[in-house]
Amino acid sequence: MGKGKNKNHDDKPRSSRGSNGHSIRHNHKRMEMRHTGGSSISKFPVKLAMWDFDHCDPKRCSGKKLERLGLIKSLKVGQKFQGIVVSPSGKSVVCPADKSIVEENGAAVVECSWARLEEVPFERIGGKHERLLPYLVAANQVNYGRPWRLNCVEALAACFAIVGRTDLAEQLLSNFSWGLGFLELNRELLEIYQRCTDSDSVKKAEEEWLALIEREHEERKNQLRNEDLWSTGNVNRKPNHTEDHDLLENSDDINYNTANLEFDSLGNIVANPTKELKYDRLGNIIESDTLDEQAVELQEEEEEEIPTLVKSVDNLRI
Ligand SMILES: C[S@@+](CC[C@H](N)C(=O)[O-])C[C@H]1O[C@@H](n2cnc3c(N)ncnc32)[C@H](O)[C@@H]1O
Structure with a gap:
């Protein structure tokens, strides 16, 4: 039985209640959820999901931001995802032939730290369609210019762009000030991948x-x-x-x-x-000075993670 289902409710609507019998505050909350996506009403045309391991600072984490915007659903360990899972444990790369899977079942990522990949129980997450991303360069403020090491929103956008849904990639990235720069930085290469067919050709x-x-x-x-x-x-x-x-x-x-x-x-x-x-x-x-001060700070923090990163990037390059 759902929460609050056994509570007694007044039969008569009071002045502080809306036409559906719920309090105005409650209705306001529902409207807010509709806009922020706190409910199941999705504001994005395809399903987005992530397994969040809470490794990152919520203020800097692109996955958490998508969640706050109500664009992405959080999955539990043990839950599998039917769409494309963009993951370091993928064996083949995202390709245009994945388009129908993306459109019908969506895309998911693993929100975790690059430095703590070994803590992620990859065998208990994922799905039938796990994919790596081919060479692309990050445009986010933490890892600007680094190949392969994309953040969650870039990874999802890359997946959409490669399957030929640049419209979805743009829609998602436009929630981030630097976001569309990712498509610009990788434009030529993304166009090449879009002209491919299967994973081998990518x-x-x-x-x-x-x-x-x-x-x-x-x-x-x-x-x-x-x-x-x-x-x-x-x-x-x-x-x-x-x-x-x-x-x-x-x-x-x-x-x-x-x-x-x-x-x-x-x-x-x-x-x-x-x-x-x-x-x-x-x-x-x-010139590294083009990064703003905060980005440089973030960069320095991330530098500490490099030894493990090298290992994980090697993993990504199958
Ligand atoms: C390791 S997390 C880092 C998230 C970062 N803290 C953020 O703010 O978004 C990035 C996730 O994006 C996906 N990803 C990024 N680059 C990838 C690549 N080259 N191949 C496969 N998955 C990738 C994976 O799901 C990966 O776990």
Whole structure:
């Protein structure tokens, strides 16, 4: 019997009650639930679910935010999910052939810390359609620029985008200030995955992309090495920092911001050793100062998790 079912109710509606006999406060709560999704009324066109292991700070956790917005349902350990389960324990990658499963049964994620994956009882959660995500780059403020390591909302959005439902991906991500940046950052690659068919073809496209960015990265390194040799060719040349700065800032070829650079006594460019350099998906250097202060703090906290992360990312790369 449901909660409160044995309570006596007044027969006559009182002034503080609405037409359905419930108190105005109760009705207001129901309306709020309708808007915040606290009830079973879903505001999202397909089912969204997560197993939440409470590893993360609720204020920073994208899964918890989706729950607060009433967009995602929390599942218990022992419960299985019929749709696509985007999970580190997947064996094959999400592909366009998964579209009907997503549309009919939705998508789920595992809300946990990357550093504590070994604590998750993967055998007691999941479902028949567990999937990994192919190479994509995170745009969230904690792991910006890191491949494979997406947060929950990015993982769900990636799944929708790959199966060809970019509309759903946009709808979900638009709840986060940085959200649509995820689709922008990965646009070219997502379009490639969308043109694939099954899991093997997505895997092949991923491998080709990785080979391409590896080649481009090598080319850039060689180009920089050559530029460097050229600028130091004349040993009598005095270091002229202003000139070097101008040269770099006006160069279309070099995608550097000079704020990240230092010059040695001969005027050669050396990367600033005190700043961590980050790379975008094409191997360009991204200035870490573009992250806001809070993001940097979060980043530092997450850095502590790196040893386990390396293991988990390896797990993700089947
Ligand atoms: C480890 S949790 C981290 C959640 C983060 N604290 C947040 O705020 O959303 C991210 C979840 O997204 C999914 N996910 C992210 N990247 C993935 C990938 N490359 N392959 C499979 N699942 C992935 C998994 O369900 C994973 O457990």
